[in-house]
Amino acid sequence: MQYFRSGALAGLALGVAVAAAPAGARAQEITLWTLNFANDSANQAFRSIIDQFQAANPGVTVKVENRGVDEHKSALRVAAGSDQAPDIFFSWAGLGLGGEYIKSGLAAPMDKYYAEYKWDDEFLPAALSFSRQYPGGRFGVPYTFHGEAVYYNKALFAKAGITSEPKTYAELLAAADRLAAAHIPAFTFGGTVNWHVMRLMDEILETECGAATHDALTNMKVSWATEPCATKSFEEFHKWTSKYFLKPFMGIDQSQSFNLFLAGRAAMMVEGDWLVGQLKGAGRLADYALFPFPTGTQRLYGFAEYDYISSKSKHPDIAAKFLDYLGSTPVQQAHLGDFGSISVNRFVKYTSSEPMDLAWQRIFAEYRSTFVNGDQAFPLAVTTEYFRVINQVASDRLAPKDAAAELQKFISSAK
Numbered sequence: 001m002q003y004f005r006s007g008a009l010a011g012l013a014l015g016v017a018v019a020a021a022p023a024g025a026r027a028q029e030i031t032l033w034t035l036n037f038a039n040d041s042a043n044q045a046f047r048s049i050i051d052q053f054q055a056a057n058p059g060v061t062v063k064v065e066n067r068g069v070d071e072h073k074s075a076l077r078v079a080a081g082s083d084q085a086p087d088i089f090f091s092w093a094g095l096g097l098g099g100e101y102i103k104s105g106l107a108a109p110m111d112k113y114y115a116e117y118k119w120d121d122e123f124l125p126a127a128l129s130f131s132r133q134y135p136g137g138r139f140g141v142p143y144t145f146h147g148e149a150v151y152y153n154k155a156l157f158a159k160a161g162i163t164s165e166p167k168t169y170a171e172l173l174a175a176a177d178r179l180a181a182a183h184i185p186a187f188t189f190g191g192t193v194n195w196h197v198m199r200l201m202d203e204i205l206e207t208e209c210g211a212a213t214h215d216a217l218t219n220m221k222v223s224w225a226t227e228p229c230a231t232k233s234f235e236e237f238h239k240w241t242s243k244y245f246l247k248p249f250m251g252i253d254q255s256q257s258f259n260l261f262l263a264g265r266a267a268m269m270v271e272g273d274w275l276v277g278q279l280k281g282a283g284r285l286a287d288y289a290l291f292p293f294p295t296g297t298q299r300l301y302g303f304a305e306y307d308y309i310s311s312k313s314k315h316p317d318i319a320a321k322f323l324d325y326l327g328s329t330p331v332q333q334a335h336l337g338d339f340g341s342i343s344v345n346r347f348v349k350y351t352s353s354e355p356m357d358l359a360w361q362r363i364f365a366e367y368r369s370t371f372v373n374g375d376q377a378f379p380l381a382v383t384t385e386y387f388r389v390i391n392q393v394a395s396d397r398l399a400p401k402d403a404a405a406e407l408q409k410f411i412s413s414a415k
Helices: 040-056 069-080 098-103 111-117 125-132 154-159 169-181 194-218 228-243 254-262 275-281 316-327 329-334 355-366 380-394 400-414
Strands: 028-035 060-067 088-092 141-153 268-272 288-291 299-309 369-371
Touching: 028 069, 028 316, 040 060, 040 275, 040 316, 060 069, 069 088, 069 098, 088 098, 088 316, 098 299, 111 316, 125 141, 125 299, 141 154, 141 316, 141 355, 154 169, 169 228, 194 228, 194 268, 194 299, 194 369, 194 380, 228 380, 228 400, 254 268, 268 275, 275 355, 288 355, 299 316, 316 329, 380 400
Parallel strands: 028 060, 028 088, 299 369
Antiparallel strands: 088 299, 141 268, 141 288, 141 299
């Protein structure tokens, strides 16, 4: 549910209490920490799922605590070093985010639950792959699997004389020039949340370096300082931030950026399939369309989100049972579209006639491989430096030609 990571528009604390349990039933409460939902359909869906699970499991209470992205991360880091931890917590898959809590010992191995509930048969293989990244067992279970693409305002494209969606990076630059000539900023981003502007840098790295070199850079197997495409990527990134961004952007967050997008202040956003639900909630689906960022590598930009069972949970079996229910085919089918255009359950049937949902279904069918967000590809410490370098280039405090070497200096010292 990247409505969180994409910068939630509004949060709703979901503390759901179970009705009085039958006599003799042993009361058990499990706590789930997650992020704020970005649309009300997700809030309603989650309430319904919890109510139904509790009705089927008398004596069990599921208490959900919602926070903003940074607050959630901070709470988990405190939990890792204390006795106060949830039974289940949300995080992203990958080395840099979910991996932080696996390394700290907060996440419990879930191998026995994979065997008990046959999750390898239930979930999409691509979404499951992240559970095998670490030695010591299987960690986490897929919650959502998302792609990210370019959403655009159809009226602003028409005003600028853009008659077709860009299929190459050169065509995207040409579209940006047409928009600039019509005094329309190409992109809106929120600079106060590091991960939002990062999305464009990730896409440019894939475009300039190609799949193999991009992976080698994020896996820190080649030097950013000596790889020419890394420097070229920062130079291209700076071209966008200086010429084609809605400004000022460093002082606003993602949710403010989204509101500016709705207001027609910029033509495009790099967002995930969750934005379909947000546009629907705003009653604006007909005004927008989308296309994959034209990197030329035939890899889709995207990521998985996971739920993890805490190593400090007093009720791990109930926690696993809830996660199995959440990911089950009937639940995922009933709430398809509430949490994103694509379900992590491989047996879900797609019936929507909404053009954006159909577009996402085509994209997921056409792209056979993915590359993940930088903050999931890097270890946490390197992610923080990646953010810093990107922000300094974007705010003209670091020359683009020096940025790759600056990042490599940190990587080398960290190693």
